[in-house]
Amino acid sequence: MRTNAGGIAATVVALFLGVLVVTQFRSQDVYSRSLQLETPASLTTLIANLSDRNNSLRDEIFDLRLRVAAARDSVANGQGSLAESQREIDQLKVFAAVSPARGQGITVKIDGVFDDRAMSDLVNELRNAGAEAIAVNDMRVGPRSWFAPGPDRTILLDGRQLNGPWTVKAIGASDVVYVAITRTGGIEGQFELIYPRTHFTVAKQTALDVAAVLSQR
Amino acid sequence: MLFGFLVTAQWQGQQERSQVAVRYNAPLTDAALLFQNEQNDLKRQLQDLRAQLDQIQASAASQSGAAGELEKRIAELKAQAGLTAMVGDGVVVQLDDSHTVTAGAPNIDQAICHSTDLTDILNTAWRGGAVAIGVNGQRVVSSTSVYCVGSTIMVNGTLLSPPFNIAVIGPQNGVLAAFDDPSQLRDIKARRDVQGLGFRVTRANAINVPAYDGALTVRFAVPQ
Numbered sequence: 155m156r157t158n159a160g161g162i163a164a165t166v167v168a169l170f171l172g173v174l175v176v177t178q179f180r181s182q183d184v185y186s187r188s189l190q191l192e193t194p195a196s197l198t199t200l201i202a203n204l205s206d207r208n209n210s211l212r213d214e215i216f217d218l219r220l221r222v223a224a225a226r227d228s229v230a231n232g233q234g235s236l237a238e239s240q241r242e243i244d245q246l247k248v249f250a251a252v253s254p255a256r257g258q259g260i261t262v263k264i265d266g267v268f269d270d271r272a273m274s275d276l277v278n279e280l281r282n283a284g285a286e287a288i289a290v291n292d293m294r295v296g297p298r299s300w301f302a303p304g305p306d307r308t309i310l311l312d313g314r315q316l317n318g319p320w321t322v323k324a325i326g327a328s329d330v331v332y333v334a335i336t337r338t339g340g341i342e343g344q345f346e347l348i349y350p351r352t353h354f355t356v357a358k359q360t361a362l363d364v365a366a367v368l369s370q371r
Numbered sequence: 372m373l374f375g376f377l378v379t380a381q382w383q384g385q386q387e388r389s390q391v392a393v394r395y396n397a398p399l400t401d402a403a404l405l406f407q408n409e410q411n412d413l414k415r416q417l418q419d420l421r422a423q424l425d426q427i428q429a430s431a432a433s434q435s436g437a438a439g440e441l442e443k444r445i446a447e448l449k450a451q452a453g454l455t456a457m458v459g460d461g462v463v464v465q466l467d468d469s470h471t472v473t474a475g476a477p478n479i480d481q482a483i484c485h486s487t488d489l490t491d492i493l494n495t496a497w498r499g500g501a502v503a504i505g506v507n508g509q510r511v512v513s514s515t516s517v518y519c520v521g522s523t524i525m526v527n528g529t530l531l532s533p534p535f536n537i538a539v540i541g542p543q544n545g546v547l548a549a550f551d552d553p554s555q556l557r558d559i560k561a562r563r564d565v566q567g568l569g570f571r572v573t574r575a576n577a578i579n580v581p582a583y584d585g586a587l588t589v590r591f592a593v594p595q
Contacts, residue, residue, distance in 0.1 A: 189400045189523060189530075196521030197399035200530070203518065204406035207528030210586040211413040218420040225427045235431040238424070239441035246448035248589045251513055255592040271491070278490055282516030286592040297453060297513035300497035325592040363595070 210284075248287060251296040251367040255287040257325040259362045260332050262342075265319035266352030270301040270309045272345065276322060277301075279341045283334030285324035289364040291316045292323075296367035312368065328358040407530050414584045421454075453512035456582045457503045459540040462547055463578065464492055466559075467534035467569030482566040484533055486519035488559055489526070492537055493517070495556055499549025501541035503580040507531045510583040527585050534569060538578045547574065 189197065225238040247253035262276065277295055280288055288295040293311050302310040309316050324331055336342050336356050345354055432442040449455050466489065469482035476482070493511060496504055504511040509526040518525040525531065539546055549555060550572045562568040 189403055190396050192396070192400075192521040192523060194395040194399055196523070197396065197403055199520045200523060200525070201399065201403050201406055203520070203525060203528060204403065204410060204530075207585070208406060208410050208413055210588050211410065211417060214586040214588070215413060215416050215420060218417065218424065222420055222423050222427065225424060225431075229427055229431050234435050234438050235428050236435075236438055236441060239428055239431075239438060239445060242424070242428075242445055243441065243448060244594050245587055245589045246445065246452055246454075247594045248592045249513055249587050250448050250452035252448070252451060254595040256595050257591040257593055259591065271487075274490055274494055275487065278516050278518075281514055282518050284588060286514070286589055297451075297511075298497045298501065300494045302494075302498060327591060364592075 251287065251294050254364060254366050255325055256361060256363050257286070258328045258358075258360050259285065259287075259323065259325040260328055260335065261355075261357050261359055261362070262322040262324070262335065263319060263355040263357075264322070264345075264352060265355075267307065267349050268309070268318060268320065268345075268352055269307075270303045272348070273309050273311075273320070273322075274301045276341060276345075279335065280322070280324045280326075280331065283324075283326065283331045285326040285331055287325040287364045289323045291320055292365060294365050294367040299367070314368070323359075323362045323364055325362050325364060328360075332356060332358050403530070410529065417586070418584055453503065453510045453583045457540055457580045458577055459503070459580075460543055460576045461501070461538070461540040461578050462496075462543060462550070463573055463575045464496070464537040464539065464550070465534055465569060465571045465573075466492065466537065469567035469569065471567045478566055481562050482568055483522065484524075484535065484568065486517045486524050489517045489524065489535060489537075491556055491559065495549050496537070496539045496541070496546060498555075499539075499541065499546035501539045501546055503540040505538045505580040507535055508581055510581055512583045512585075514585070514588060527583070538575075538580050540578055540580055543574050547572065 189200075192200070221238055221241070225235045228237065229235055248255050273290065277288055277290075277299075290309075290311055293314060293316065295311065299312050302313075304310040304315045308318070309320065334340065342354055342356055345352070428438070428442050428445065432439040446455075450457075466484050468484055472479055472482035489506065493504060493506075506517075506526050509515070509529055509531070511526075515527055516525075518528075523530060523532070524535075556570075559568065559570050563570040
């Protein structure tokens with residue numbers, strides 16, 4: 155009887171230990187991503203980003219509803235939908251980068267050592283900030299553009315050599331894009347730490363001109 | 372002793388998580404998921420409106436030669452801009468966190484995928500001649516950004532998590548050659564070989580790349 159009780163107790167302890175070991179092992183198991191593991195600061199940034207995107211979608215939905223109603227009325231009145239079609243073409247020409255574009259925005263001047271991956275990161279950051287048309291040294295960055303290292307510390311954009319100093323133009327809401335690039339901990343600050351001898355100048359511009367993309371495959 | 376160690380370790384682990392997680396993370400996570408669900412719904416509404424507009428224009432085009440020309444031009448531009456789904460041959464790139472690294476390991480940064488890995492892969496694919504790319508169902512277009520907060524990655528402002536399947540339509544030999552080039556993606560290849568980062572490029576046929584379903588956001592740039 156005593157032996158049996160001892161055996162049961164030992165089994166219970168062993169089981170308990172086993173559960174703990176397994177639980178502990180699992181908590182140190184393969185790294186996994188989960189929103190719940192993010193810090194509150196990261197989650198707040200994510201939510202702000204999602205909120206911005208959703209606001210853009212809402213704006214476009216509002217705009218499209220008006221356009222659909224106007225196009226319907228126009229067709230019903232026998233006037234066709236030419237005005238609406240032309241408006242859509244204008245929008246798509248900018249989005250596909252196949253026409254030159256003009257508008258407010260920012261310029262980023264980079265004087266000193268820089269490289270293709272950093273330029274790609276800067277373009278990515280400008281797009282995330284809402285830039286609508288981007289050019290490097292007056293060469294338009296298209297939807298299928300790529301960067302590569304060129305000879306003598308130059309940068310290739312779609313195979314064409316761009317020499318420094320580089321000027322990046324980005325058309326968009328100048329206040330918003332400027333803050334996104336220059337904010338504390340933003341990409342300009344990161345570049346200044348990585349390339350301490352390179353001079354970065356970010357400035358808002360009331361009017362910028364960018365060319366059309368050179369080629370589309 | 373072993374028992375005590377395990378109990379203590381387990382209790383401490385849960386304590387550290389609870390202080391932050393219980394108070395802030397649960398409601399913030401719920402809010403993030405709510406915003407993502409709202410975004411999915413808004414995108415559906417947007418697609419519906421775009422389809423209505425297409426229908427009106429198609430109807431008008433059937434009645435007028437000028438409208439027909441404009442409709443053709445819109446279709447061309449939509450294809451160039453990535454607003455049309457595409458099917459074609461190409462390659463599929465798979466990128467994933469290492470399945471051997473443990474949480475808290477000192478080399479974890481090297482063993483998981485980052486937003487810069489995705490941007491480097493996209494850059495290499497375009498360089499190889501890609502004509503259309505999708506990342507976990509998100510079409511890569513002129514406004515696409517790959518954004519990283521903490522360990523969460525967003526593409527086109529949409530929350531994504533690994534594994535990443537990057538569908539690339541384009542000339543297979545050219546795209547494969549770009550990925551095989553030893554000077555390309557050195558960092559990713561080294562982390563695959565040493566840390567077990569998941570990275571594989573395979574030839575694939577009849578790949579589906581979806582249309583871009585986000586906002587066009589052309590508000591400040593005026594075509595000239």
